[in-house]
Amino acid sequence: MSQWLTASLAELHKALRSGDVTSTELVNVHFNQTDAIDSSVKGYLTLSKESALKTAADVDADLKAGKDLPYLAGIPIALKDNLSVKNGITTCGSQFLKNFEAPYTATSVQRLIDERMPLMGKANLDEFAMGSSTENSSFHTTSNPWDLDRVPGGSSGGSAAVVASYQVPVSLGSDTGGSIRQPAAFCGITGLKPTYGRVSRYGLVAFASSLDQIGPFARSAEDAAAVLNVISGQDPADSTSSAEPVPDFTANLTQSIEGLKIGVPSVLLGKMVSPNVRETVLSALAVLTDLGATWEEVDFDLFDYAVSTYYILAPAEASANLARFDGVRYTSRDMNAPNLVEMYKNSRGEGFGPEVQRRIILGTYVLSSGYYDAYYLKAQKVRTKIKAGFTDFFKKYDVMITPTTPTVAFKKGDHASNPLEMYLADIATIPANMAGLPGLSVPAGLADDMPVGLQILGKPFDEETILRVGHQFQQKTTHHTQRPPLEGGLVQ
Amino acid sequence: MEFSKDALDHVIHLSHLRVAPEKKDAYLKQLQDILKYMDKLNALDLSDTDAATHSIEASTPLREDVVVESGDLLLEKNAPKWDDHAFEVPQILGGDD
Numbered sequence: 001m002s003q004w005l006t007a008s009l010a011e012l013h014k015a016l017r018s019g020d021v022t023s024t025e026l027v028n029v030h031f032n033q034t035d036a037i038d039s040s041v042k043g044y045l046t047l048s049k050e051s052a053l054k055t056a057a058d059v060d061a062d063l064k065a066g067k068d069l070p071y072l073a074g075i076p077i078a079l080k081d082n083l084s085v086k087n088g089i090t091t092c093g094s095q096f097l098k099n100f101e102a103p104y105t106a107t108s109v110q111r112l113i114d115e116r117m118p119l120m121g122k123a124n125l126d127e128f129a130m131g132s133s134t135e136n137s138s139f140h141t142t143s144n145p146w147d148l149d150r151v152p153g154g155s156s157g158g159s160a161a162v163v164a165s166y167q168v169p170v171s172l173g174s175d176t177g178g179s180i181r182q183p184a185a186f187c188g189i190t191g192l193k194p195t196y197g198r199v200s201r202y203g204l205v206a207f208a209s210s211l212d213q214i215g216p217f218a219r220s221a222e223d224a225a226a227v228l229n230v231i232s233g234q235d236p237a238d239s240t241s242s243a244e245p246v247p248d249f250t251a252n253l254t255q256s257i258e259g260l261k262i263g264v265p266s267v268l269l270g271k272m273v274s275p276n277v278r279e280t281v282l283s284a285l286a287v288l289t290d291l292g293a294t295w296e297e298v299d300f301d302l303f304d305y306a307v308s309t310y311y312i313l314a315p316a317e318a319s320a321n322l323a324r325f326d327g328v329r330y331t332s333r334d335m336n337a338p339n340l341v342e343m344y345k346n347s348r349g350e351g352f353g354p355e356v357q358r359r360i361i362l363g364t365y366v367l368s369s370g371y372y373d374a375y376y377l378k379a380q381k382v383r384t385k386i387k388a389g390f391t392d393f394f395k396k397y398d399v400m401i402t403p404t405t406p407t408v409a410f411k412k413g414d415h416a417s418n419p420l421e422m423y424l425a426d427i428a429t430i431p432a433n434m435a436g437l438p439g440l441s442v443p444a445g446l447a448d449d450m451p452v453g454l455q456i457l458g459k460p461f462d463e464e465t466i467l468r469v470g471h472q473f474q475q476k477t478t479h480h481t482q483r484p485p486l487e488g489g490l491v492q
Numbered sequence: 493m494e495f496s497k498d499a500l501d502h503v504i505h506l507s508h509l510r511v512a513p514e515k516k517d518a519y520l521k522q523l524q525d526i527l528k529y530m531d532k533l534n535a536l537d538l539s540d541t542d543a544a545t546h547s548i549e550a551s552t553p554l555r556e557d558v559v560v561e562s563g564d565l566l567l568e569k570n571a572p573k574w575d576d577h578a579f580e581v582p583q584i585l586g587g588d589d
Contacts, residue, residue: 103566196547210546239552308530319507326508328579333572338587341508349510357509358519362526364507365499378533380543385536387544417518420525436547460548 002029005166005490009075009223016074023056023074027118030076032491034167040487042142043161044121045081052118059116072230073116078171080159081122082129083109084203092205093127093137096351099331106203108214108231115230120168124158127353129174129207131155132182132422136355141412144187145484146450150409153183160187163217166490170218170227174204176211177310178429181441184217185404185453188443191217192224195461196436197242200235208317211433220480221442221470225249244461252464253471258292263397265300268428273406276447281403284444284454287476302389305382306430307423312366312379319363383434390435394459399469402428404441404453432457440466443479495524
């Protein structure tokens with residue numbers, strides 16, 4: 001079994017500098033793992049072997065020449081396929097964009113390129129990031145490495161699955177209502193949604209512009225922090241990116257959490273969460289208590305309104321963002337349409353899958369004349385209440401902790417005919433997007449042999465604290481090092 | 493207010509979508525269930541609450557008014573049909589719509 005597949009980023013950095021391993025070897029051993037395992041996991045949509053090996057070879061030459069390179073240089077990473085890479089195909093998991101060649105590279109990705117990290121490939125996702133299982137991908141469904149009959153979560157299910165099955169040590173995903181944190185929980189890895197504005201959205205194909213954020217998947221909070229260091233920072237190309245200074249997110253991880261005050265919404269320890277998830281989260285809270293933190297239950301009933309608010313606001317924004325895919329300019333078109341409007345309708349009807357169509361319809365309806373006040377305006381007001389609720393909460397507590405998801409990963413097809421059931425699974429993750437807060441999911445243990453995620457939410461721009469809590473938890477537990485029972489195991 | 497078949501047809505038209513009849517029946521029921529669930533929000537008193545359009549309060553940063561080259565936007569490459577620096581599309585009027 002190759003030690004390089006399970007090494008931390010710090011270990012890989014050290015090994016590259018000491019010459020114990022080359023970047024080319026790292027890239028090859030990870031692609032070998034892909035050859036061994038991805039025919040069953042199906043996390044990737046496309047691989048970029050040639051360019052990854054070219055980046056690796058250049059890094060190796062510069063290391064041999066004694067040049068000073070960025071911290072994560074030579075370490076492979078995968079990207080969710082709604083992140084544009086210049087001259088590469090960016091599909092967003094959709095037939096509409098199956099031939100779309102991006103004309104520019106996303107800023108977050110360019111920062112990884114500038115860091116000299118080999119880009120290994122594009123990972124599968126729910127179409128246009130709309131979904132919680134990756135079953136809405138128009139290409140194929142990704143499997144959960146812990147149980148191939150179960151979903152990896154979504155929408156960044158591919159990005160989570162390739163990290164959880166050791167095909168890469170880290171990857172990027174995007175999170176609009178939980179699409180990093182939920183798949184991280186389902187796949188037993190660490191996932192971070194930064195504060196809104198912490199990471200530039202330039203080059204991320206937009207789903208809901210007031211909610212979307214890019215963030216890392218990793219096998220530890222420390223590794224997630226290292227990637228966050230690379231991708232964060234204001235970007236002139238994204239006017240919603242924040243001028244907030246970017247600290248070194250790895251610098252204070254070892255600081256104690258003695259005295260940290262944790263609030264846990266009672267509603268997320270109650271009947272909407274399965275008993276085995278609740279027990280796992282309570283055990284995790286006991287570990288944090290041993291580390292010197294204190295916790296108590298709080299009333300935070302606004303979680304009850306999160307799903308209904310989100311599924312008005314997000315589809316409304318999506319209906320506007322996806323209006324551009326009209327058959328005029330983004331590759332796909334019904335070439336036989338007799339007039340312009342028929343062309344729009346047929347192209348969009350053929351190019352979009354059912355969930356995307358459903359959300360566009362829902363979004364258009366809640367914005368339409370006669371319904372705007374009853375739905376969209378109302379939801380915007382509830383959003384104000386949710387933001388105010390968190391502001392009050394953080395006057396008393398340092399972090400909020402919840403289960404990331406009400407259940408462990410469900411079986412494929414479980415929610416296929418009932419989208420509302422699927423939406424209700426996002427109840428714990430959605431509020432952080434509404435209020436723009438940073439959120440981390442870390443593995444908290446197993447229930448019925450499947451991973452359970454612990455979600456840690458922080459104040460705006462306080463990724464340092466939630467990463468510190470995650471890191472301290474991972475110093476005291478081994479849940480994040482547990483491996484799925486991979487058929488084929490780990491390659492030599 | 494129940495979401496009706498007529499409302500669905502109207503919104504499909506506004507959305508510039510084409511939906512097969514058998515899918516429409518499924519969508520209607522699913523969307524009715526989703527919209528009914530949203531009635532939950534009626535329990536809240538929002539009379540003194542402003543609408544939030546952003547998650548984080550921030551002001552738009554300004555920059556100098558200088559032209560920055562955007563490079564080749566691959567317009568022709570990604571165009572389904574291209575004719576002399578323009579996207580070629582069907583006539584606006586005519587046909588079934």
